[in-house]
Amino acid sequence: xxxxxxxxxxxxxxxxKLISARSYTAVGVQELCKHAGIKKGSFYHFFPSKRELTLxxxxxMWETFREKVLEPTFTSDLxxxxxxxxxxxxxxxxxxxxxxxxxxxxxxxxxxxxVELSTQDEVIRQKIEQIFEQWADCCERVxxxxxxxxxxxxxxxxxxxxxxxxxxxxxILLLGKTFNDPSLIKRLGRGVVQLAIxxxxxxxxxxxx
Numbered sequence: 001x002x003x004x005x006x007x008x009x010x011x012x013x014x015x016x017k018l019i020s021a022r023s024y025t026a027v028g029v030q031e032l033c034k035h036a037g038i039k040k041g042s043f044y045h046f047f048p049s050k051r052e053l054t055l056x057x058x059x060x061m062w063e064t065f066r067e068k069v070l071e072p073t074f075t076s077d078l079x080x081x082x083x084x085x086x087x088x089x090x091x092x093x094x095x096x097x098x099x100x101x102x103x104x105x106x107x108x109x110x111x112x113x114x115v116e117l118s119t120q121d122e123v124i125r126q127k128i129e130q131i132f133e134q135w136a137d138c139c140e141r142v143x144x145x146x147x148x149x150x151x152x153x154x155x156x157x158x159x160x161x162x163x164x165x166x167x168x169x170x171x172i173l174l175l176g177k178t179f180n181d182p183s184l185i186k187r188l189g190r191g192v193v194q195l196a197i198x199x200x201x202x203x204x205x206x207x208x209x
Contacts, residue, residue, distance in 0.1 A: 008046045010036040015057040020109045080146035088189035095182040107177030136162045
């Protein structure tokens with residue numbers, strides 16, 4: 001097998017790279033093993049199925065995103081609403097870099113899997129739901145900070161508004177992927193602040209992610 005100590009990590013990284021670039025369905029176990037540099041039989045020593053590998057990859061994707069993007073931005077000393085702008089700027093720079101490297105804007109890795117698998121695999125759907133709920137938690141904290149600072153009206157529904165913001169961001173990334181154009185993040189991203197301002201009305205509907 002070779003390099004046994006990091007074989008599991010290489011499989012996870014291969015899953016993230018290949019599935020993000022193409023799709024879950026398009027990438028098989030044999031290709032994952034070849035990309036990771038391990039034998040196919042060794043795959044099942046670490047993961048009983050491609051689903052289990054994908055669940056592990058989702059955990060790594062979320063932790064990487066949270067540690068490198070969300071936490072540095074949302075726990076910074078910036079004013080609350082400026083944190084959303086900084087997040088979008090960071091996202092724009094990331095997707096510009098990805099397109100320069102690969103020729104494509106790949107969109108949100110987790111969102112792509114949600115679109116592909118949410119009606120096909122309940123276990124993966126539940127994992128993605130957990131990730132989106134944690135992301136909404138981060139947005140909700142910032143909105144509560146904005147209310148406390150007097151930047152937003154106290155009448156807003158922070159949870160529903162956080163979910164609406166998350167849905168809007170995912171929509172921008174989907175459009176950006178469709179048009180292969182990261183500049184949509186900059187052009188449409190300012191709408192995130194507007195969603196927060198009008199968030200009073202979101203509590204009237206049952207938004208569930």
